[in-house]
Amino acid sequence: MSISRNIFRVTLGLFVGGLVSAFLGYWFAEGALREKVAETRVRQGTIRAMALADLVFAEQSRAEKEKTAPGALIQFWQQRHNDVDAVRVMRLSGARLLASSFNDDLENGTPPRRLKRSEKEIYDLGQLLRANVDTNREEGNPREPEVISEELRNGRLRVSVPWFTAKNPEKAAGYVQLEVSPTITTRELAFWPVLVLALVPAFLFFIGSLILSRLVKLEHPESVLWSAMTTSVLLMIFCLLGFGNYYLIDLGQENVRFQQELAQLYTASRTSAEEGAAEFALDYETTYTNDWDVNAYRQPLRYISFDGELYIGVGTAQDTVANRLGMAFFGCSLLAIGLLVFFGLGGAARFWHIIVDYREAYIYTLPAMTGMLVLVFFPFGYGILLSFTDQTLYNTEKPLLDIWAGLNNYIEIIGDFNLIQTTEAGWSFNYQNFYWTLFITVAWTVVNVSIGVTIGLILALLLNNKNLRFKALYRGLLILPWATPNYVTALIWKGLFNREYGPINHTIQLFGGEPVAWFDSVFTSFLTGITVNGWLSFPFMMVICLGGLQSISSDMYEAARLDGANRWQQFRYITLPSLKPTLIPAVILSVVWTFNMFNVIYLVSGGEPGGSNEILITKAYKLAFQDYRYGYSAAYSTVIFLILLIYGVFQTKVSRAMESNA
Amino acid sequence: MSRKIKDESSPILIHVVLITFTAMTIYPLLWVLTIAFSGKQSLAIALLPENPTVWDRLRAIIPFPETVSLANFIEVITEKNFLVWMGNSAIVATLTTLLGVFLSCTAAYAFSRFKFPGQRAGLMSFLVSQMFPGTLMMVPLYIIVVQWLNLGNTFWGLILVYSTIAIPFCVWMLKGYFDTIPIEIEESAIMDGASRTVIFFRIILPLAKPAISVTALFSFMAGWNEFIIASLLMEEEKMYTAPVGLKFFVGEHATQWGSFAAGSIIVSVPVVLLFMYTQKYLVSGLTAGSVKG
Structure with missing residues (x-):
């Protein structure tokens, strides 16, 4: 029984490996x-x-x-x-x-x-x-x-x-x-070698092993497996060589x-x-x-x-084509042998069993996973690949290997420590430098998330009162910034901050102040971003906190009050710890979102003055779509991803440690 | 806690704080309403005279137009392809919602109810994908959607991209919610001979209505509000979505604030209404999973 199963697996491996590599090879040759x-x-x-x-x-x-x-x-x-x-x-x-x-x-x-x-x-x-x-x-x-x-x-x-x-x-x-x-x-290229490669090795092997099993009795199934594998790999290589050479010679003659x-x-x-x-x-x-x-x-x-004679050069020129095609055939062969081994040694069978055993789960996840693979993970991988090249708008047609730049982009980004610029007028910060932008991004994220959580928590505490009048109205109005499309609100705020006509400067003047040119200095420009994003992001935190607060049972407060805890102690020892499981994922998400919050910076201040308020993601966007340096921008984005990944790992470690302490 | 506040601190103070916050929150929105109904293209509520008094300045801050007029709305609707763009946005956002909810619900159900190899890795990969910077994906996305899938300048290209981008967050949220639905309900249904599909559609989905509403809302917003990918993939003006078209009014050459304000309001109203309608589910839908965990 076990002999025939091994033989069956190897035959199937020969068939699948042959079929796949034959079709791929034919496609390359064509x-x-x-x-x-x-x-x-x-x-x-x-x-x-x-x-x-x-x-x-x-x-x-x-x-x-x-x-x-x-x-x-x-x-x-x-x-x-x-x-x-x-x-x-x-x-x-x-x-x-x-x-x-x-x-x-x-x-x-x-x-x-x-x-x-x-x-x-x-x-x-x-x-x-x-x-x-x-x-x-x-x-x-x-x-x-x-x-x-x-x-x-x-x-x-x-x-x-x-x-x-x-x-x-x-x-x-x-x-x-x-x-x-x-x-x-x-x-047309002849198609029969494809069929030969797909069917002949499998057929030969199957017939051969049937005959052999009649003639020779081997005791150990192990040795049967290994001898079958060796024979089949040799058989496969032999057929692959024939297949590849047929097309190479055919194409050479055609040339x-x-x-x-x-x-x-x-x-x-x-x-x-x-x-x-x-x-x-x-x-x-x-x-x-x-x-x-x-x-x-x-x-x-x-x-x-x-005089119309062919030079020797013709042959050499054909060699380059042949070399490339040969490489492709070699790749196909490796794939074929890989498949053969995978099937022959039972990997495919195990894999198949997993798929079959958990087929319900896989069917349910399949649509989402397919979409994610094609439209999220693949572009991500491709983007990382781009980050190792010098791709710009002008060489998009070239194959990536021709414009391979290795780690150059990364070295240029991370290895540039020119933070201070000295000019005739004195010195200034070099706002184009990566570390300046990183500093601004981190400051931006920390300030924004703190503001969002604080305001959100305060409002949630105020609203979490069953007997409060107009509660639904307040909540409905306070949630509006989240509901409005954020490119609209970003542009509204740009108008509010307008130097001449903006209501904000009017208000300052009303109290006797001077109008502020908000986007002309680093600090005020940063402030505009914070204001807009704080306004945009507190409703999310408020809703999250409300959800968390509603789940805390009032008995705990009752008990605490009996023990003589004051309101601050109740907040510190009951409310905050109970909110933690809700808040921590929300904070992580919000850090990631704020770190990559493109719209606000891009639409409100545009990184003014002089790119000093650019955050990493808007900088990467400008590198790609204003300077058209796709490769460099991809490297920039990859650095952003790595920073966030390190943050994510670190944050989960810390919160886990805190949990185990508690 | 709630009883506490009522008992010890004065509700008037609470109302004062809440009213202040609310006023600050809605002022920008009132401002844009004012500009939109002013009938002018200027972003000033009222023009100041030579030597403005305190009252003149106050007038320039109070969000109510000097003259109420619908001119800006009429201009936006009639002069540009605005209605076409709104229609495009409606098609894209609706189909994004349907597809996004379907993809997220099925995946979240599997992650919540089945144990299978690759489960943890799948969930983690969804979480990590939230960290992918959009700028890294744009050039490859363009290559895949336009050159490989040949879906450039079509609604389907946008719909596929939007509904996929919304998946990770929605799956996490829905999984959290599904986890709170007791498994005993399903077990008794299986005893009664119901199949998985029946359980999924007849029992789980109706029970998870809050979370699914929120998923639908977020998918809709993803499709309705996005403009960068849309401007990347849509070449013809008549295929633009509303956000891409709106950018015309605050372009590089002229800023037509009045038209922009009117356009913003038209674009925002559907999504704001939807948001308000879904609001009652928002709290429970978003936080059910994490509260339990």
Whole structure:
């Protein structure tokens, strides 16, 4: 019995591991193929566009009186190449459309002509290309694309490349835009290896062990398990190797075919460019290098020689793809073997039993847990990952590994002790420093929570009187600040604190004082925040305290009074201890909420003056959404989280210690 | 305690203290009402003459408009897409409430009534998630909701985010309340042959009405009041929620205080009414669990 159960588990492990890794591997391989196809399509469009740009260069570089619009040239180019559907040549100087076979352009008037206002997009693209070329030349390090390609919905591709003139060979004079239907033929990746990997190892193992169990009788189930595991892992590795190599070789061959097709295409372009130069009597000679097959930064790729031969470089280029895909396959293999071991050694069975035994509980928690995982815990993890990178608004497309910064952000935040700034006028605090902001945040939290608890407790004590008249009315009105949306109240208070018209300054003046510019000094600005947040947060504490007070039975007071306790003693020894279980969680929550109270600071004082009243969370927000330093801001937020976590752990320890003392 | 106060300290003193606090509490709200009904865009209640007397100053503080007018309300409703935004907010907040209450009740019930592996870890993770700074989540949330789930600029994107964000607090609160409901009730129902689902819907949920009302209130407020995530996810003006739209009036260029005040009042009224209606449950709903523990 136990033999067959082990065999069954291992077979299931082989099946699940094979299935999962096969699907993942297929997905990776398909992704790699799709990437390669997209790249090849762009290269085809680029070759056609670059060749035409060279002809336009020759044509536009002619002496002024010989110069004609390149209309005939693009017509020739389109006739020679079936894959070119439409061409547009624009010149930036004078915003002129030199030639075009786009229907939209022809409807607006026959080129050559000036661009219309409604065709601003056409002009803007030229500006962008010129700016990108300039940036890359000045920085000496290509960063902005000089060949802009765009996949269109109808399966066509739009490629734009800049053209230059002999007079100014470094500045883009305009661009040539082609709409191309790439001729690259693609085929689907074979799917059968997936089925083989999923089924064959499991099947082989099952049959093999059935036969073996007939022939050999092993006494110890332990040894059966281990020999089964070893065999199955070996079998799995063997099949994984076959699976991976099949796709790698297949993709390699496919890649070579793409290169060959591109080489033919290049040769054809070259021939027709030479013929075109002759036909239009252009002063143009084809070079003995392939300058048309370029990457997005217009750097030659050097895969195809000028006479259409494939260079060795093709193989190396494929190697990088293969390496990446190989890594992915390796990851899949580890996963497969992991799954196999998990199933084979019974982990999966135990896991399954737990799920089944407690299925009711898990079903009830599943919806909430799924939501939390996807929309809370995953973003949190992703945010922590971001904190180790240099991500800004300008490099969001790059993979995280390319902008990995390690602990740099943290070192920059925590390691910066420049608290004092010395300028010509003397010295001042550096309000941008992390420790200043931390100090303000802690002060803000402590003051706010103290005020909230004190006022809340006082009001609750006053209201907790069964015979008090208008009790419901008082409670209803006192709770209003909690009920009003807090962005509304924050903005109301901003108005109340207005220097000229605000009622608060009017009141001060009424008593003969001078109006205060509340947001101009560190202290008064801090005071505004405290006032607003105190006003906002006491109702919560009041309600909590009321709940706590209602649960204290009056007998205790009765007894205390008989013992001669005065009112303060009753409060100190009965009320406060009975309130503790209600108050402590509320205080912890309120500390966490106040620490991260974004709206009040952001909307009332905005951290004025000079960012001195910023708290950590508003600072992190500004770093992300005003400075666009996503990585740095994420590190800042992570530090906030760590501070709160340490506080939480510490607080629970302390309150537990207090409980055990009591 | 209650009897004590009545016996020994004068109720007049209590009333004086309470009236002072209440006046301070509602003054800002009266002020915004005044501005809204003034018919002007200025944030001054009354403009001061050259050499103001004490009475002029007092007039500028007393929260009652010089002339009562509905002009600001009419302008807000007719000129901007304000009604559309209110409608959007109503849809988002209502569905957030339904989804949030469902998610929180089911999870809280499991945490309260079952013992299962991962129970403590789950509860702790909910508690810790309250400490996650919102700024850390915003960029990833945008990537997940807009790029992966393709829910940018839709109501569902907002609803999912809001109802999830409210879960941890609601689960903790509801669990505390469920814990106070005696388990014997359920046991006798099981004896009578009721299934878990029946018990949950027919017995537990009706008994937990106070806590569920409070959960619903908080979920509604989460959906109705939030503006940062909404402005992040909603691109088109006609998809804005009311808080995002309100920010137009106190934008960077012009501050139309009158319109803002009128808009604030329209936005606040539903949630304030709901809050007042739920008030009777607030105390017991919030504190039942912790008092017992």
